Amino acid sequence: MVKSFQQRILFGYSISLVLIVIILLWSMSQLSRLSEASNAILKENYKSILAAENMIDALERQNSAILLIITGNGAKGEKQFSESESEFLQWFTRAKDNITIKGEKDIIDSLNTAYNKYLFNCKKIFSPDREPVTSINFDRDIYPNFLSIRQMCVDLRELNQNTMFTSSNRAVVIGNRARLSLMIIGIIAICIGIGFSLVVSNLVVRPVLRIKEAAQKIMEGDYDIHIAAETSDEIGQLTLVFNEMVNKLRIYRDMNIDRIVAERSKNDAIIRSIDDGIIVVDNEFRITNINPSAVQSLNLNISKEITGEHFLGIIQNEVLFHYIKETVQSAAPCPIEDKDTILTIDKGGDKQHYQYSITPVLSKSGTMLGVVLLLRNITKLKEIDRLKSEFVMAASHELRTPLTSIIMSVELLRENAILHQNENVEKLLGVIHEELQRLKILVNDLLDLSKIESGKLEINFEKVNIQNLVERAIALLKTQALESGVKLETQIAPELPLVFADANKITWVLTNLIANALRYTDIEGHILVQAGQIGSLLHVSVIDDGIGIPYELQSKIFDKFVQVKGTREAGGSGLGLSISREIIRAHSGTIWVESTPGEGSVFTFTLPVIATEQKGELNDKE
Amino acid sequence: MIRNSSILIVDDEKNIRFTLTEALTSLAAEIDTAINAEEALEKIKQKSYSVMLLDLKLPGMDGISFLKMINEIRPEIRVIIITAHGSIESAVDAMKLGAVDFIQKPFVPNEIRELVSQVLERETLDEKNVQDYNGFLELAKKSIGDHYIESAIEFVKKAINIDSKRPEAYNLLGVLLELQHDREGAQRNYRVALSLDPSYEPAQKNLSRTTHSSLNGKINLGE
Structure with missing residues (x-):
């Protein structure tokens, strides 16, 4: 059997080659047969015809020679006779040598006999003792002889002519047959060739096609494929290697699937065990995963299938959905306004608070896969916070009564001391007075802060002109600035837009910032209150050239009880900036500090400006 | 300037009563104190007062109820409320019940003196x-x-x-x-x-x- 693919191709070609050789040989044999046939015509018949023709010639000339002799021209006639005789005999020998046809020999034989008889009769004429040649003799003895010989020669010629005609006919037949057979063999060869080509190409292509189909199935994810190796040729080897490859791919895939399944169950376990509620939503807002904590948090019906459902079908919360939609569309963590991050769910009178965050899930290439919604139960935190605020509030309340008694007593004692000009006592009481002032501010600020933190701070939004507020704050602190020798200036951009703000609270913030600046600025220092618009925000800055804030404190300066310990008494409660931050936050603004120790500080807060049409409305009213 | 004026201080805190008394002594007014509403009622029955300093948080009868009662039985008494609570509603209620003013703890002697003398001076107007x-x-x-x-x-x-x-x-x-x-x-x-x-x-x-x-x-x- 054919061993290799290469051999198979060669085999296919060699079959065609053999066919071509056969056709070649066949046609050569046919050609030789044809030439043989024509050759035979030439050899067998043409020579005999030529001989017969010449014999007739020679015979007629002999006859005329006899006639010459008879007519008295003996010498010339004899000469001509003998010449013609030898010529005749010469051609006769040729004809005799060329007996090829049946019947020819008989003619030759009888010709031989007749001619000999003719010669004998004629010799009688030539002999010296010859009788006078008369015409009667001639007519009687020679002429019939001559005629029969001539007739024999004609017969010989005719016979050969006929035979030549037959042969020629036969050659045509042979030629026709050769053409036919060549045609048949050619057709057969072509058919066999085509058949072989088909078989061979099929033999080559079929296994390749099978491999192609198998590869396609693998592509579609069907790894359970085994191609039987039908041959041991190159294709067979390819099949074996292919099978091995599929096997390895399957093992690799199974391994991957195992890993993915393990990873998935690990993730599921993590999601399930997390106390926070987690809901995974795909980019078509269908819930793909939800943990029991989320189900419990949102009071969802467990009997209903949740995964695969549309988010709004399960959780009827438009605000939440709005943020999820925004996150899916922007593919970036959604900036959620502070007031919206808390979801309050009423569970039979027991209110639960959840802080939520929405995180987009992106593939490596950055394609949006969905979002993760995290619900953190902050009810306890809120409760603790509330208790803390209540405690602080209660404490600062309770502190007021003893503080009042002490302040009253100290003040009365100071009056007495001043009255009696007891300087030492007065100084000591002054110390107590100062500290009591600090304590008083602290108690008041603590109360304010706890009110703000417990959400009891109500912001009374009005359309306000920031210039008025700055002026108000400056007016309150003008005297103090004058006393401490600090130059207090303002720089307010003209035609600033109005802001939605609580005038008193913003004034409070401004006053607090300016008072802080005064506290930390030396004599001959400068404080500048600046206001200007940047985009849709109003920026208000309080700039001083005081002692500044150490870098390590700058990030904590807005925390409670953080104060810059300077060379002199600060006197604040350490809560002013905390309260300021809470107030600015409640206005959807931000507050920050930029400071270089030793060179001064810049406290800036922002407030959103009112859109122009709103401003117009206000102008109409006024 | 201030003639025959008398002041009643009603506070359950002994030290508040004492320091208030001390602070107001300079006003040359008669000063009495009461530890609660009940005692204050007793005092009112015995004597007529121009001004009463009243702590809203009192043991027994609370300040607001007492204030209502005062307005009914002795409407001529000017009441100044003392409170440690910044709670608005009670202060507004007090105003609506006829208290002339109120002062929040902690305060200093001058503040209380000014307030009281202002109220007393008004009487002479x-x-x-x-x-x-x-x-x-x-x-x-x-x-x-x-x-x-x-x-x-x-x-x-x-x-x-x-x-x-x-x-x-x-x-x-x-x-x-x-x-x-x-x-x-x-x-x-x-x-x-x-x-x-x-x-x-x-x-x-x-x-x-x-x-x-x-x-x-x-x-x-x-x-």
Whole structure:
């Protein structure tokens, strides 16, 4: 059997080659047969015809020679006779040598006999003792002889002519047959060739096609494929290697699937065990995963299938959905306004608070896969916070009564001391007075802060002109600035837009910032209150050239009880900036500090400006 | 200046009573103290008082109930409320019940002296000998103490006629309208006061209180 693919191709070609050789040989044999046939015509018949023709010639000339002799021209006639005789005999020998046809020999034989008889009769004429040649003799003895010989020669010629005609006919037949057979063999060869080509190409292509189909199935994810190796040729080897490859791919895939399944169950376990509620939503807002904590948090019906459902079908919360939609569309963590991050769910009178965050899930290439919604139960935190605020509030309340008694007593004692000009006592009481002032501010600020933190701070939004507020704050602190020798200036951009703000609270913030600046600025220092618009925000800055804030404190300066310990008494409660931050936050603004120790500080807060049409409305009213 | 005035201090805190007494001694008024509402009632029965300093948080009968009672039995007593609570509602309630003013802990002797003497001086005021701005304002405040809100409004309007550029009268008019439950009118007047003087604190506080609650919720009559 054919061993290799290469051999198979060669085999296919060699079959065609053999066919071509056969056709070649066949046609050569046919050609030789044809030439043989024509050759035979030439050899067998043409020579005999030529001989017969010449014999007739020679015979007629002999006859005329006899006639010459008879007519008295003996010498010339004899000469001509003998010449013609030898010529005749010469051609006769040729004809005799060329007996090829049946019947020819008989003619030759009888010709031989007749001619000999003719010669004998004629010799009688030539002999010296010859009788006078008369015409009667001639007519009687020679002429019939001559005629029969001539007739024999004609017969010989005719016979050969006929035979030549037959042969020629036969050659045509042979030629026709050769053409036919060549045609048949050619057709057969072509058919066999085509058949072989088909078989061979099929033999080559079929296994390749099978491999192609198998590869396609693998592509579609069907790894359970085994191609039987039908041959041991190159294709067979390819099949074996292919099978091995599929096997390895399957093992690799199974391994991957195992890993993915393990990873998935690990993730599921993590999601399930997390106390926070987690809901995974795909980019078509269908819930793909939800943990029991989320189900419990949102009071969802467990009997209903949740995964695969549309988010709004399960959780009827438009605000939440709005943020999820925004996150899916922007593919970036959604900036959620502070007031919206808390979801309050009423569970039979027991209110639960959840802080939520929405995180987009992106593939490596950055394609949006969905979002993760995290619900953190902050009810306890809120409760603790509330208790803390209540405690602080209660404490600062309770502190007021003893503080009042002490302040009253100290003040009365100071009056007495001043009255009696007891300087030492007065100084000591002054110390107590100062500290009591600090304590008083602290108690008041603590109360304010706890009110703000417990959400009891109500912001009374009005359309306000920031210039008025700055002026108000400056007016309150003008005297103090004058006393401490600090130059207090303002720089307010003209035609600033109005802001939605609580005038008193913003004034409070401004006053607090300016008072802080005064506290930390030396004599001959400068404080500048600046206001200007940047985009849709109003920026208000309080700039001083005081002692500044150490870098390590700058990030904590807005925390409670953080104060810059300077060379002199600060006197604040350490809560002013905390309260300021809470107030600015409640206005959807931000507050920050930029400071270089030793060179001064810049406290800036922002407030959103009112859109122009709103401003117009206000102008109409006024 | 102050003639035959007597003051009653009602507070359950011994030290508050004592220091208040000490602080007010210089006013040359008779000062009595009571530890609770019950004792104060006893004292009122025995003697007539011009001014009463009353702590709203009292053991037994609470300050607000006591204030209601005082207004019924002895409406001529001017009550100044002392409170450690910044709680607005009780302060407003107290104002509406006829307290003339209130002071929040912690305070200093001068503050309480000024407040008390102001209230006492008002008693000596007479419509006939008052012609100036401050006089009419004090008369208005006195009328509040007497629960004559309409006449208080009249006095305030006279003050405004004398000087319409000062914020105090508008602020007081706002308070009076608020006592008549005209919240919008009150706010309008607080705004007028603020437009005249943006740094006028009583009007600021009153305005933010009437629009919402605030850090400091007491009605501010202006000094």
